[in-house]
Every structure is written in C-alpha cells, then in structure tokens.
Amino acid sequence: MQNQDTIVALATPSGAGAIAVIRVSGPEAILIASGIFKSIHNKDLKKQRTHSIHLGHIMDDNRVIDEVLVSVFKNPNSYTGEDTVEISCHGSSYIQQEIIQLLLRKGCRSAQAGEFTLRAFLNGKMDLSQAEAVADLIASENEAAHQVAMQQMRGGFSNEIAKLREELLNFASLIELELDFAEEDVEFADRIQFQDLLIKIENVLKKLIDSFATGNVIKAGIPVAIAGAPNAGKSTLLNALLNEERAIVSDIAGTTRDAIEDELTIKGIGFRFIDTAGIRDTIDTIESIGISKTYEKMQQARLVLFLFDANDYKEHYKNLEVEVNRIQNKYPQKQVLLIANKTDLLNEHRIQTLQTKFPEAILISALNRDGIEQLKEKLLSLVNTGVLTSGDTIVTNTRHYDSLNKALAEIKKVQQGLEENLSGDLLAIDIRQALYYFGEITGQVTNDEVLGNIFANFCIGK
Structure with missing residues (x-):
C-alpha cells in the first residue's frame, strides 16, 4: 500500500439509502475535493479550518451531481492522521458512483480493504490491537x-x-x-x-x-445443540427460546430431518441454538442422514441441551442415563444439560418423582413457555459474565x-x-x-x- 496516494471509498454500506458517506484521505484529499465542490457561500475548501462542515454541490464541470455536506479534517487531527474529507451525499447508488468515479478521475485511487485504519496505525493514531x-x-x-x-x-x-x-x-x-x-x-x-x-x-x-x-465465546457466540429423541419437543423449545415459530412442530416423529439454526442474545451474550433431528434407530434413509448431522452438530457445539419427554420417560427413557453418558463419553469436553419437557402433563406426585430420579434436570414446558427463563439463567451461569462487569481485560x-x-x-x-x-x-x-x-x-x-x-x-x- 502506497501511503502517498490519496484514496477514496464508500464509508457507508453499499446500496440505496437516505444518506451515503464517501471518505477521501491522503496528502491531496482537500485539494482534490475542493476542485469538485462548489460552496453555496463561495468558500474555498482549502482555506477552511479543520473539523468544519460545508454545504454545497458536487460539480462535474458545469453539471451538478448532488447537493452535499463536506466535512474537512486536517492532519494530524483526523481518523487516519492525514488530510481527510468526508462527503455526505444522498444515498442513491447512482449518485454514489458518480461522485466516486469523479474523484478517481481527479487523482484518487480506490482504497483497499481496511486501508483507512491501516493508515491510522502507520501514522500513530492507534496501535495494532486497537x-x-x-x-x-x-x-x-x-x-x-x-x-x-x-x-x-x-x-x-x-x-x-x-x-x-x-x-x-x-x-x-x-x-x-x-x-x-x-x-x-x-x-x-x-x-x-x-x-x-x-x-x-x-x-x-x-x-x-x-x-x-x-x-x-463473547465474540463468536455460544453454539448450543438441542438433542434428544423424536417428539421430545426440541423444535417447540427452539421456538420458545426465540419467541417465534422458527421450526416446524408436529406430532409425527422425525419431523426435523435437518439442523435448524438461529441466534438469541441473552443479557448481552450471544447464543446460537441448533435444533437437530431426533436420535433413534430408523431405516428411513433421509432421517438417518439427519441423525448423522445431529452428532456432527453436537461435535461443533459447546453445550448440548438433551431433551426428554417427562410424561413418557418410563416408556421411552428407561436407558436415559445410559444415553446421556454415551454422549458425554463421546464428547468429554461438552457440557450436557438434561432438560425434562412437557411437565405441564404431570401431576405434583410425578413431578416430585421426576425431581428425585433426575435431580440435575431442568423442568420445563416448552409449549407453555414454563421454565424457559430458568433455562436462560442456567445458560448464562455457564458463561463467565463476571469479567464483563468487573472491567477486566x-x-x-x-x-x-x-x-x-x-x-x-x-x-x-x-x-x-x-x-x-x-x-x-x-x-x-x-x-x-x-x-x-x-x-x-x-x-x-x-x-x-x-x-x-x-x-x-x-x-x-x-
């Protein structure tokens, strides 16, 4: 990258919008901008003080391209440490390109990725970690x-x-x-x-x-796989966590055949939930592929929510502990949370029996949204959020x-x-x-x- 060049780029997202900002930086930034800018008060841009804003028009010879605001930042008091001009124009894609092409013809070159911040680093405005x-x-x-x-x-x-x-x-x-x-x-x-x-x-x-x-974890988000047998309520749980109908819910076992992912922020921490196909023995080729993907997603996840039907656990989960231990042995670095779903179908006696048999399980009713907030608090407790409030680096x-x-x-x-x-x-x-x-x-x-x-x-x- 040549530091003596004057560079230009669109500083706002591409596409149409109300306003767009075009940034110019380099030794001739103010000179080049003054050559295409006509102030409504006939000001000479080269003579204006730093950190000043001026209303006028961008001119291509006698053709008016747009009415704009031009901000002037003189070195070293700018983001890059160089003379910098920012042109705030209307957000038409046509107008943006017309102004940028005009600046390129007048002597600018297109900025490379991150080049404005690179110049800020090279000019001592910030260090590399900043x-x-x-x-x-x-x-x-x-x-x-x-x-x-x-x-x-x-x-x-x-x-x-x-x-x-x-x-x-x-x-x-x-x-x-x-x-x-x-x-x-x-x-x-x-x-x-x-x-x-x-x-x-x-x-x-x-x-x-x-x-x-x-x-x-904070930067990338926490991947959380929702696993369990078919019809345990995995898709209903995903919908309850997201508070929207994101996954298809059906009484038919094996409805979810591919992983469905969505993100949720809980008290400032990002979680990426993955609804997976139900784990069971099957001869269905498509469902088998989905179950294979379930194990792939568990491998990628940091945390596994293993869901089981609390109303039917005697029938379908006689070997529940064996299944959970198998997952923990297969993925020893993973934290596995046991989630008992459909507790709305249980009476008080059966709830007490369930709590005795699975004391570590979190009891929820995904359909009624019961226990969802408790589950969110449990998820947060697994992240060391204390360092955020303590101000530690x-x-x-x-x-x-x-x-x-x-x-x-x-x-x-x-x-x-x-x-x-x-x-x-x-x-x-x-x-x-x-x-x-x-x-x-x-x-x-x-x-x-x-x-x-x-x-x-x-x-x-x-």
Whole structure:
C-alpha cells in the first residue's frame, strides 16, 4: 500500500439509502475535493479550518451531481492522521458512483480493504490491537461483544501490555548494561526484584490467556445443540427460546430431518441454538442422514441441551442415563444439560418423582413457555459474565492469544535461567524474545505480511 496516494471509498454500506458517506484521505484529499465542490457561500475548501462542515454541490464541470455536506479534517487531527474529507451525499447508488468515479478521475485511487485504519496505525493514531478492535466493533452483534471491542479500542488491552513491556524493558536494559562491564563482575539489575517482576508478568499473562476462552465465546457466540429423541419437543423449545415459530412442530416423529439454526442474545451474550433431528434407530434413509448431522452438530457445539419427554420417560427413557453418558463419553469436553419437557402433563406426585430420579434436570414446558427463563439463567451461569462487569481485560483475538502464550513461554525460560544462575547474556536472549512477542501484539514489531492478513479482513471504506 502506497501511503502517498490519496484514496477514496464508500464509508457507508453499499446500496440505496437516505444518506451515503464517501471518505477521501491522503496528502491531496482537500485539494482534490475542493476542485469538485462548489460552496453555496463561495468558500474555498482549502482555506477552511479543520473539523468544519460545508454545504454545497458536487460539480462535474458545469453539471451538478448532488447537493452535499463536506466535512474537512486536517492532519494530524483526523481518523487516519492525514488530510481527510468526508462527503455526505444522498444515498442513491447512482449518485454514489458518480461522485466516486469523479474523484478517481481527479487523482484518487480506490482504497483497499481496511486501508483507512491501516493508515491510522502507520501514522500513530492507534496501535495494532486497537486497529483490530475497530473490525471487532463493526462486527459486534451483541452487548458483550460491543463492550469488549470498545474496551480494546480505547486501549485497555494495549495499556496493560505496554506497562508489562516497559517494566521488562527497564530490567532488560540493566542486564544489557551489565554485559558492558562483564570483566568487572558487577550487577545493575537486582535479581530478587527481577524475580518478583517475572512472577507478576507471569500472573498477568496467565490471566489474559485464561480470558480468551470467555472472549472467544463473547465474540463468536455460544453454539448450543438441542438433542434428544423424536417428539421430545426440541423444535417447540427452539421456538420458545426465540419467541417465534422458527421450526416446524408436529406430532409425527422425525419431523426435523435437518439442523435448524438461529441466534438469541441473552443479557448481552450471544447464543446460537441448533435444533437437530431426533436420535433413534430408523431405516428411513433421509432421517438417518439427519441423525448423522445431529452428532456432527453436537461435535461443533459447546453445550448440548438433551431433551426428554417427562410424561413418557418410563416408556421411552428407561436407558436415559445410559444415553446421556454415551454422549458425554463421546464428547468429554461438552457440557450436557438434561432438560425434562412437557411437565405441564404431570401431576405434583410425578413431578416430585421426576425431581428425585433426575435431580440435575431442568423442568420445563416448552409449549407453555414454563421454565424457559430458568433455562436462560442456567445458560448464562455457564458463561463467565463476571469479567464483563468487573472491567477486566478480555482477550478475543487469536493472534493476541498466540503471542501471549509465546511471551509466557519466554518468561518461564527467563525464570528458569535465574534459578540456574545463568549469565546475563543468556538471560538477555529470552528477555528480548519476550519483548518481541509483546511488541507483536501492539504493532511495535510487525511485518507487511502480518499487516496484510489483518487488514484484509476489514471492509472497504474502513
């Protein structure tokens, strides 16, 4: 990417709408925009102050394309750190393309994916982890994902890493200094203080690494498979959770033959529910394929809701515990929740018998929506939502997670070196490597390939 080019792209979603915003950034952004903009007050755009908005028309020679508002942002006080112009025009697809094509003819080039944010990073407006948080913020589909992305974009994660890196760098400098006085056998770095620092860094890194499990769930949503025998009420449960008729419900066993998926946000956490085909022995070829897919979806899910008909459990679920144990043995990493459905058909005595026999089961009536809120609360309890309210830093990015693990491995090498009383030059090697992995997260250490991979996932115009 050539930083000296002036780039242009549509910053709002493509297609017709009330308003569209076209963003121009680069050394000639204001000059090029002034050449096609005619202010209603005859203002010269090049002479206007930063962060000012001007009403006028976009002109192609003597042809008026649209009446627009033009916002001027002068470097370094802009999103990209460069001169930037944003043209707010009417949202006709024709008008958008006419203005963009005109800007291209006047000397702009089309921006690549994420190039505006890449320039913000290269110009020091944000570090790399903050830039990645921009993409997460755009992609956030629930309150929790939005909250985590905002914290990272504001520099919460960056500040924590920068503080660790600075403290480690200070000790690294002292150890490096010792190497210049190796013949005099002096120590500038207090080994006891250094050991305390390494323990502190190790604890912080472990906490950040552990947070990734929660962060990944928040970012991607929690896949939940609804499984059980035919006619247990799986589709009715899905409809009850979503509060809409999403899945076909029938008294005929084996109605659901393919997985049906939909998403639900519960108190800011995204869940992706998967209604699967009922598990039973069958000679029906199509139903057999559906049952095979059920096991595939259970493999992909983080959580399995195993539903059974509470009214008919004596008849159909004599081996219920065997079936649940079989699933848990097949997928040992999965959490399996036992759900007793159709409890509206039971009298008080049978409900007590059911609770005695299956004390861990959640009792519901999917048809009447009874117990659905209790089930939602149980689902939430399985997610560590406490870290959201505590304000702790949560890692959501796989690249960060990888760098943190590598940094922790190097810190452990330094600790081992101290215990074995290794020389400063050997300690310095592992310290430098730990610093390198810290720098990878914030972008103090990077390369074109990494940047290309990161910003290729951005949308055009951001």
